[in-house]
Amino acid sequence: MQNPKDVPIWEYAPDRRLAQFTIRLRNVTGALAQASKLVADLGIVVMGGFTSAPNDSRMGVWSFFADITDSPDLTRIRRALLDSPIVEGVEILGSEDGFMVDRQNFPLMFSKRRALIMRTDALNGMFARLWDVFGSGAVAIVDQMAEAMGKYTANEILDDLGRDQAVRALDEILGTYTALGYAQVEVGSRDEDTMLIHARGLFECESNAKRDIRRKSTFFRGHLRGLMSTLFNSDYEVTEVECLAEGDEACSFTISRTPSLTSRLSLRQGI
Numbered sequence: 001m002q003n004p005k006d007v008p009i010w011e012y013a014p015d016r017r018l019a020q021f022t023i024r025l026r027n028v029t030g031a032l033a034q035a036s037k038l039v040a041d042l043g044i045v046v047m048g049g050f051t052s053a054p055n056d057s058r059m060g061v062w063s064f065f066a067d068i069t070d071s072p073d074l075t076r077i078r079r080a081l082l083d084s085p086i087v088e089g090v091e092i093l094g095s096e097d098g099f100m101v102d103r104q105n106f107p108l109m110f111s112k113r114r115a116l117i118m119r120t121d122a123l124n125g126m127f128a129r130l131w132d133v134f135g136s137g138a139v140a141i142v143d144q145m146a147e148a149m150g151k152y153t154a155n156e157i158l159d160d161l162g163r164d165q166a167v168r169a170l171d172e173i174l175g176t177y178t179a180l181g182y183a184q185v186e187v188g189s190r191d192e193d194t195m196l197i198h199a200r201g202l203f204e205c206e207s208n209a210k211r212d213i214r215r216k217s218t219f220f221r222g223h224l225r226g227l228m229s230t231l232f233n234s235d236y237e238v239t240e241v242e243c244l245a246e247g248d249e250a251c252s253f254t255i256s257r258t259p260s261l262t263s264r265l266s267l268r269q270g271i
């Protein structure tokens with residue numbers, strides 16, 4: 001079952017009173033349950049939002065858009081929340097016309113690293129522009145950009161986990177493509193030097209299929225190559241063997257370790 005992860009950027013509900021809450025809570029067991037009881041008792045209807053309770057912090061955050069049409073005024077809501085020993089701070093922004101944008105939460109972080117949100121349609125539009133301007137030369141540009149991104153990501157993973165854990169947890173690490181919205185990635189089969197992975201709903205190929213363009217996933221292949229080559233400190237080749245844009249159910253890739261440049265030179269020189 002697919003379960004979309006929605007990051008709320010704005011809410012629009014004409015004729016309703018909306019507000020955005022950021023409630024700082026003591027990071028203890030049951031804090032969120034107590035806070036949600038307080039919110040419900042005030043008649044606040046919670047819409048989209050997020051919680052954050054890092055295990056190394058004494059404070060957690062619950063931030064959400066809410067419909068407060070049937071709730072008391074903001075001063076009373078604020079006072080009622082602050083009266084609770086579980087609540088350490090409250091910020092509330094109100095909107096009377098039923099429209100509001102999240103201006104309270106910045107910067108955006110993915111697992112403690114600064115990030116930004118880019119729509120897949122916008123990114124695909126940028127790629128399409130590159131193809132229009134540079135023709136087949138766009139392949140090299142997109143491939144190199146993607147490889148650099150893959151290498152960058154792999155270096156962050158190595159910094160966080162160390163190489164042993166990163167290599168051990170490779171299936172889980174490939175799952176970050178799912179977490180970040182590129183595609184729903186699963187590892188198919190593998191032997192020592194080659195693995196097969198399946199990527200459902202890959203953003204590039206889904207867009208190409210819609211536009212009836214038979215162009216395979218230049219970005220994703222480059223990214224995977226950069227990621228794998230840095231994680232394993234070896235050269236890799238990534239080939240798309242099945243593709244959504246060619247009528248297959250999902251995109252599938254083989255990732256193969258290739259002889260390193262040094263050993264290729266050695267072979268050529270017969271050493």
Ligand SMILES: [Zn+2]
Binds near residue numbers: 216242243
């Ligand atoms: Zn594809």
